[in-house]
Amino acid sequence: MLTGNVTEFLDPVFSSGVTLASVSAQKAANLVIRHFKGEQVDWENEYMKFMQRGIDVFRTYVNTWYDGTLFSIFFAEERNEDIMNKICSVLAGYVWDESNPFVRNHEKNVRTLGKYMSKATIDK
Numbered sequence: 872m873l874t875g876n877v878t879e880f881l882d883p884v885f886s887s888g889v890t891l892a893s894v895s896a897q898k899a900a901n902l903v904i905r906h907f908k909g910e911q912v913d914w915e916n917e918y919m920k921f922m923q924r925g926i927d928v929f930r931t932y933v934n935t936w937y938d939g940t941l942f943s944i945f946f947a948e949e950r951n952e953d954i955m956n957k958i959c960s961v962l963a964g965y966v967w968d969e970s971n972p973f974v975r976n977h978e979k980n981v982r983t984l985g986k987y988m989s990k991a992t993i994d995k
């Protein structure tokens with residue numbers, strides 16, 4: 872059972888490392904307990920795919936930080952507080968919160984917002 876850095880290391884920029892290490896360790900421990908109790912554990916869906924979802928969300932934010940998209944969102948002149956709160960929630964580690972559109976459609980929403988913010992700043 873692999874957890875934390877040995878499964879995947881993204882980048883130190885958004886504190887994804889400690890979140891993913893903690894969540895994967897907790898998830899793995901609970902699944903191992905169920906396994907030892909004789910329960911059938913679906914490792915692929917309950918562990919691999921679950922972790923991959925969180926990793927992929929973080930990956931969007933890491934990639935869009937380095938390509939400048941997030942920069943244009945964070946430092947736009949007119950920022951929407953609700954949107955900023957949703958993005959902050961993701962960066963605080965709530966990468967499995969599917970009620971947040973910036974988790975659910977992370978790649979599309981961040982890129983669309985980044986384009987809009989860049990255009991709004993250029994137009995000014």
Ligand SMILES: Cc1cc2nc3c(=O)[nH]c(=O)nc-3n(C[C@H](O)[C@H](O)[C@H](O)COP(=O)(O)OP(=O)(O)OC[C@H]3O[C@@H](n4cnc5c(N)ncnc54)[C@H](O)[C@@H]3O)c2cc1C
Nearest residue numbers: 874875876877880882883884885886887888889890892893
């Ligand atoms: C410079 C830097 C800055 C970072 N900044 C951040 C940050 O700000 N926020 C964030 O969230 N993440 C950050 N990270 C990433 C984060 O530190 C890691 O993702 C996280 O610590 C991974 O936890 P882990 O338990 O998987 O591995 P580790 O913390 O690496 O723990 C593995 C442990 O296993 C031990 N070990 C190795 N081999 C053996 C062995 N054979 N026998 C016994 N023990 C062994 C090691 O000594 C170590 O204590 C940063 C990483 C680096 C390098």
